[in-house]
Amino acid sequence: MFSNSFFIKSVHVVRNFHLSSQRLEIQKMTRLRVVDNSPIGKQAMAEGKPPRCIQVYNKTGIGKIGDKVLVAIKGEKKKGILVGLKQNQNAKVPKFDSNNIVLIDDNGTPLGTRIHVPIPTILRTILKEKTHAKGADYTKVLAIASRFV
Template sequence: MNVAPRMEKMMRCGKSMHLHTSASLQYIQKQTRLRVVDNSQLGKSAMLEGRPPKCIHVYNKTGFGYTGDKVLVAIKGQKRQAILTGCHQDQKPLVPKFDTNNIVLIDDNGSPLGTRIHVPIPTMLRRKLTDMSRPKGADYTKILAIATRFV
């Protein structure tokens, strides 16, 4: 079967072959769907309903999020802050790539809403989260304390 005449006919009719030509995203940005990996009540109920949280803001200068960045998410009609603990994008050397974009929900002072993290988190987060913690501000080292496995 010759494909060229059929493709030529489709192009004349204005139809395309529906081939994906864009590259996969290399970062987290607005409207990206995320997966809650802690055992917070809000995160569990949103994931069971099939309505995962969406990123609505990334707290850095570029607006693109990477592993360890703080994001604002919309989850079940609420705005919550979260820390990216694993990304699906291609990573730098010695940083693991995950199957999904994982987050841990936090409150205003940096404490996690859940008491346990179900997936392994990258060891590079130890250095990044301790650098982000402030004596009178947010304390992100509590996320490292509730994590049970590191990659």
């Protein structure tokens, strides 16, 4: 009835799945979603080329909520703050559908003027601990957020 070529092609179509496990942590080359209204972030997300993580600024190299990361976006290097993660969090910290980032400049000022998604309330205490008198002021990210979860 059927030739061997038809059978082989149909089996090939059925086996179109991945065997590797899904990585839920932020590490190098992880795709991120820009959730503020910065011009470079809106343009990159509209083109379907989301930023990728280049460096996580902590000792472990695995990004947690509130960590600063270096991202490659539109051929440029920008810094950002992680405001929502897919990975399982501690108690009372929500789990998001995507890995969200807010772009900042070197002194901690956000590049956008509004954050479109709700951010966790635990981020207030995390960012206040990371803000130093002479260093960057990360609490400005909290000022442009409109909703907290």
